[in-house]
Amino acid sequence: MGKCCKCNGRLLCMCLLPCMMTGHLLIYIMVSIFVTISYAPPKITIHYIAPGISANSSALASHPLGPFWNLRLEDGALWNQLQHAWDRQHNPILRRNTTGINRKPKAQLSTEIKDDCLSDCTSHKCSVPHAHDFNSLPEQIRAFIKSMHCREYPFLINQPGMCRRRSNSFGADSPMLLIAIKSQVGNFENRQAIRETWGRSGLVRGETSKKGGLVHTIFLLGRQDSSTGPYPDLKNLLELESQKYRDILQWDFRDTFFNLTLKDLLLWQWLQKYCPTATFIFKGDDDVFVRTDALLDYLHKEREEHNLWRGYTNDTEMNLFVGDVISNAMPSREPSTKYYIPETFYKGVYPSYAGGGGVVYSGSLALRLKEVSERVHLFPIDDVYLGMCLHRLGLSPRHHPGFLTFDLSITDRENPCAYRSVLLVHKRSPKEMLTLWKQLQNLHGQC
Structure with a gap:
């Protein structure tokens, strides 16, 4: 009888064990499914919606699923x-592999x-x-495609001795900051407002420290684009302006929105030949306002940190590139916008780039950008092209909240103290530049 009970107990255990294991397995599977369903992936911050996205569309700029730069050929683009x-x-590696190739891509x-x-x-x-x-x-x-292979344009106006001449007059070896402003022939008021306010050439003191630096300002121009309509002939006036201020660089290409990329390339060529020792470069539009004294404070701090780390890393190159960084942006497919890029021209996402009217980068990086740009085809949008060249160097632009792409809030624009943390604000008319310049004098003492 006892043996019978033991046998029955063992038999019962053997029957129940698979059932219990199966039950545990089912519970594990159900819990796994529940966790998988309820899991929310990390939220990707959409810093920017690419220009031209339809207001009626609910689709935001998508997160890049792969690297921007790859060797995959996009047919039709x-x-x-x-x-x-x-x-x-x-x-x-690919250049040496010439055997067995009978058909050209x-x-x-x-x-x-x-x-x-x-x-x-x-x-x-x-x-x-x-x-x-x-x-x-x-x-x-169409106009861009026809001339996108062209990278060399003759000077109409040049300033070959600008850095050497003006640096010597202030007893300095080279400019601490070279301000390069993209302008057009007819925008004299913008240039003059910049000269009289934040873009004054000469020795500029920092805002909070005694350190400052020598600042040079130049304006980058093409020739007037006659294809968009008749314009008054301002050639003689521009020559007088150049003779008086000696800060105009003009090249013989049509000054259009899609040709702004040429101003970056030609600026880098000019820097390499005529001003290779400039410590920092600010590149911007002629409708921005920059707090130059605060920017100099920031750049001195960056240079000091770089010099400190250089002793540990032996890295002599300063790869600073700062602005309002735009990430996760797709090309605009809306034909009515000036940023329109059709799929037959370009497919894919944009790399991270800095936009909003102005960026600042180190002079040594400018020379490296010039070299790498020779292996990157021109792109119609200048800010995106800079991002492409940076990406090819293995670098990323650094975001700084002081570069205000979309201006201050309406309630803060008239309050001088609201500009304490601002390095750049966009947009400002010539009159607004003059007014804001007066309001921001001795800002540190006011606030």
Whole structure:
């Protein structure tokens, strides 16, 4: 009888054990499913919605699912094809692999068409690189495509001795800050307001410290774009302005929105030849207001920190690039906006870039950007192109909350103390620049 009970107990245990294990397994699976369903991934901060996104669309700029720079060829997108060919051309591994290749990729064929145009960049009379439905694209895109291979333009006005001449007059070796402003021929009031306020050339004191630095200001211009309508002939007035202030750089290309990228390239070329020892470069538009004294304080602090860390890292290059950083932005596909980039020209996301009218970067980085830009095809939006070149260097722009892309709130704009943490604000008219300049004198003492 006792043996029978023991046998029955063992048999019962053997029967119940699989059931218990199966039950535990079911509970584990249910808990796993519940956790998976209820899990919310980390929220991605959308810092910026790309310009041109329709107000009726609920779709925000998507988070990049992969790296911006890759060797994947995007069929049908001209810029991607051209850049893909350049990436292969400059890749030392792929460049040696010439055996067994009997067919040229589409991008390579496009670059060959492009090479036929190199002899005549100033008149833009050249063959058009292959692009789907080229004639259906907006005029500004077509004009850009026709001349996007051109990177050398002759000077109309140059200041070859600017850094050397003005540095010597103040007993300095080189400028602490070179302010380079993108302007147009007819924007004399903007240039004059900048000269009289935050863009004054000479020795400038910091806001809170005795340290300051030598500041030079230059204005970057192309020639008037006659294709958009008749303009008064301001050539003689511009020459008088240049003779008086000696701060105008003008090149022989059409001054259009999509040609702003050329001003960056040509500025870097000018810096390399005529002002290679400038410590920092501020590049901005002629409708921004900069608190130059506060910016100098910030730059002195950055240089001191770099010099401190250089002793530990032996890194002599200062890779500072600061502004209002825009991330997770997609190209605008809205034809009515000036930022419109069709899919037949470019596919993919934009790299992180700094926009909003102005950025500041180190002079040594400017020279590196000049070198790497020779391996990055021109892009119609200048801020995005800078992000592309930075990405190719393996660098990222640094965000600074003092660069106000979209201005202060309406209630704070008239309050001088609201500008204490501001380095740049956008936009300001010439009259507003003069008014704000007077209000911000001795700001540190007022607040």
